[in-house]
Amino acid sequence: MKILVAVKRVIDYNVQIRVKEDGSGIVTDNVKMSTNPPDDNAIEEAVKIKESGKATEVVAVSVGDEKAQETVRKALAVGADRGILVKTEGIIEPLAVSKVLQKVVEKEKPDLVFMGKQAIDDDCNQTGQMLAALLNWPQATFASKIEVKDKLLLVTREVDEGLETIEVNVPAIVTCDLRLNEPRYASLPNIMKAKKKPIEQINASDLEVDTKPRIEQIKVEEPPKRKAGIKVASVEELVQKLKNEAKVI
C-alpha cells in the first residue's frame, strides 16, 4: 500500500498575524512559516501505518511556491520516503489544489491520500473532500482514528454530536483531525538523512490544470476590536457586575 500525504506551508500557528495596511491581504514577509498543524498528523499517521507493515511507501506532496519545499523536507525528516513539490504562483484556491493533486494521484497511483482537515490560514476545509469528488473516491473527513483492514478503512470521525464511525473502500481520502495522533519531532540524524531524500519538482503549469482563482478577494480587514474589559477583585464583585451591569444572569 502506498500513501500520499498532502502538506501545506502556512504561517506558524503561534504567530499573531497582521493585516496589510492596503487591505490586500496578510503580511507574510519575515513571518515564521510552518507545516499546517493537522498536516503533521496526516504525515504521522501515514508513517505509523508504514511502520506497522501495512504500507510500503509514504510520499509527501505540497502545492505552493518554491519555499514549500521546506515543508516537504520536514515531512521527509519525520519518515516520508520521498517528496513532490508542485510549484505555483500567487493565490491558489482549494479547488485548484485538488485538481493539481488529482493529477499527482493519477501519476503516483496511491491507495490512500491523507491530509489535514483544514488549513489554518484560509480556514476553508475543502481540499480533501474536493479531491475525493474529482477522483470519485470515498472521503473520511475529520478522522480521529484510522484502522486499516485490508481493502477497507474503518475511520472514526469527530462530528458535532460526538463520534461517528464509517467504513470506506480503498482507495480513499482521509482528512485528519488534530487528535488522530501525536506527531513526532524530527531527530537531528533524520533531518540530515532527509536532505538526501529526493524531491521531484513539477510546475503546475505543465499539468494542464486551470489554477486561476475564481474568487475575487476584494479586501481583508482586521476584526472589530473588543472594548477593553476590567479586572474584578472578588467573586462577589463578579456576580454583582454580571447581575446588575451586564445583566446576563
Next chain:
Amino acid sequence: MSVLLIAEHNNKEVKPFTLNAISAASQINEDVHVLVLGSNSDSVAKSISEVPNVKKVIHINNPIYENYLAENYTSVIIKLAENYSHIICSANTFGKNLMPRVAALLDVSQVSDITKVISEDTFLRPIYAGNAFATVKSNDKIKCVTIRPTSFDPAPSSGGSAEIQNSDPADATTLSKFVKKEEIKSDRPELGTARVVVSGGRGMQSGENFKLITAVADKLNAAIGASRAAVDAGYITNDHQVGQTGKVVVPDLYIAVGISGAIQHLAGMKESKVIVAINKDGEAPIFSVADYGLEADLFEALPKFLEELNKLNTIQK
C-alpha cells in the same frame, strides 16, 4: 434563480442550525428551496414547510439517506443544482463534510463559513482563526456557500405552508458505509445555541474536576465547553471543544475557566456578548478579550461563584 438549502436533521427533527442557514439563504434570494434527504423523515419535511422563509421543500425519502454520507448526498444534489444560483448549508461538521464534494463536481470554488451576506455574490468570511476578515466575490455561475450558523439569527419556524415536492433518490454509493454514531446525549442546552456557556481548560487539571464546571453550568442552565488542551488531555469529549477547529459559539455569557486563551480558542468564542475569564495567571491572553477578568485560583473561585449564584433570588434562564 432560487437558492437550494440542504437541511440538517436526524430524520425526526430539524437541527436548529438549519434555521440559521435558512435565514442566511433568504438574505441572498427570497426564493429559498430546502432539500430534505432522509429516511422516514416526513416530520422533518413538514416542519421545514412551516418555516415562512421557505418557498418549497424537496423531500427525498429513502433508507440510503438515513445517515449523512457525503457520497450519497452529493449525487442527488448535483442533479438538482442546475436549477439554482446558490447551494447553501451550515459550516458545521455536516456542511463542511458535504459542500466541497458538491462544489468540486460542479467545478465551483466554494466560499466557506461566511458571517455576512453583502450581496448575492459577495460575502464576508473570517480567515486566520478570525484574526482577519476577507470580503470575497464569487464569480462562479453556481455559488456553493457554507454559512457560520451563529452569525445569522434563526428563521422563525412556524406560520408558513410551503409546498412539499417528493422526489426520487440517486443511486446508493458503494464507496462508503455508515457504521455507528456515538452521540453524547445531554439534557443541557446545545453548545452552539446555548445562552450561557461555561468552559474549562487545561487549568482544570482533570476530568474529575470538571464537576466544578458542571455545577455552575447546572445553576446557569448553561452548555459546557472546553479548550482543545482539555479535550486532548482527555478531561472531556470532543463535542465540547470550542475554537478554530471545534465549535464557534456566540452566547450572551461565556465563562472561561482555567483557559489561557490561545488564538485558536479565541477564534471560537470572542464574539460572545459578555466574556468572563477566571485564571490564576494574570498575564493569560484570555484577559485581553474578557469583559470581566478574575485573577484567582479556580478551585477556590468556582465553589465561591456557585455559592454567590445560590444567593441570588432569580437567575435568567
